[in-house]
Amino acid sequence: MFNSLRGRITGRTGDTLYILTGGVEWELVMPLTDIEALDTAGGGEARIFTHLCHTDKDMRIYGFLDALRRKTFLELQKVEGVGPRAAIKIMSGISQAELERALEEGDVARLEQTPGLGKKTAQKMVLTLKGKLVHGGSAEKSAANSPYRELVNALADMGYDRKAAAAALDKAAADIKRNGGIEGAAGESELFRLAILNLTK
Numbered sequence: 001m002f003n004s005l006r007g008r009i010t011g012r013t014g015d016t017l018y019i020l021t022g023g024v025e026w027e028l029v030m031p032l033t034d035i036e037a038l039d040t041a042g043g044g045e046a047r048i049f050t051h052l053c054h055t056d057k058d059m060r061i062y063g064f065l066d067a068l069r070r071k072t073f074l075e076l077q078k079v080e081g082v083g084p085r086a087a088i089k090i091m092s093g094i095s096q097a098e099l100e101r102a103l104e105e106g107d108v109a110r111l112e113q114t115p116g117l118g119k120k121t122a123q124k125m126v127l128t129l130k131g132k133l134v135h136g137g138s139a140e141k142s143a144a145n146s147p148y149r150e151l152v153n154a155l156a157d158m159g160y161d162r163k164a165a166a167a168a169l170d171k172a173a174a175d176i177k178r179n180g181g182i183e184g185a186a187g188e189s190e191l192f193r194l195a196i197l198n199l200t201k
Contacts, residue, residue, distance in 0.1 A: 004153075005063075006047040012040040015088060017063060019048060028063030031073075031091035037065055047150050053084045062088065066149065067156075072096065072133060079128045081121055089116045100133050102126075148173070151192055160199050168198035 005028070007021025017028045017035055028048060038046055048063040049070045062084060064070040069091070076087035093114040094102070102110040103126055111122035148169040155165035172194035176187065 002050060002052075004047050004049045006045065008043055008045050009038060009040055010043070015092065017048070019046065019063075026061065028061050029085075029088060030063040031069070031088050033092055033095060034063070034065045034069060047153060060084070066153065069096065072099070075129055075132050076125070079121065079124050081124070086116065090114055093117070103129050103133060104131070106130065148191070151188070151195065154192070155195060155199070164199060165195065168195040171195075171198050 005019055005021055005026055007019045007026070010018045010020050010025060012018065012035055015029055015032055015035065017030050017038070017040065019026050019028060028050065030048070038044075049065070049067055051062045051064075051070055051073065053060050053062060062070075062073060064073060072091060073084075073087050076082050076090060077084065082090070091099075093116070094111075098110070101107070106126050108119065108122045108126060111117055111125060112119055114122075117125075148166070151169055152162055152165045155168075156162045160168075169191060172191050175194060176190060
């Protein structure tokens, strides 16, 4: 099964993102919070983490900014009554940090403020998911907030710890800036090279 797609963003319609890769344009359903973090009008390149849902009636690919968001999508579906579309709707109406906080604190009232989420389902979410999203999640969140998200993902794919990768990239960026800076693809390549050096020291 494919883990992610990297390609050029060709547009969006509501919660659907279109991305062109290898001559194929993919249609990905995503949380609105994830889509709005992308430059959907500029035709830029992005890496989207994916999950394929296949039923008797439908086959659809869901997309996410990073592995933590995909994990959240899958964990939400462990709650009775929450399917893929409901999980996307929940994630569209509340940030990752706020969702984790509400679950850990048992803040049912805050969860109820999420569009389409009633009190009973909110209570079930707390019972089912408390402790599930924050366990080991702080490192993933700090990496997800890194301005070098795609490079963090690439380093993680090579086996490096995500938090360490984000820190190594920050240090590399500071070193490059101190030495006058490098623009464009050359700068990204140098940033990646220095980050690996930092990680192997």
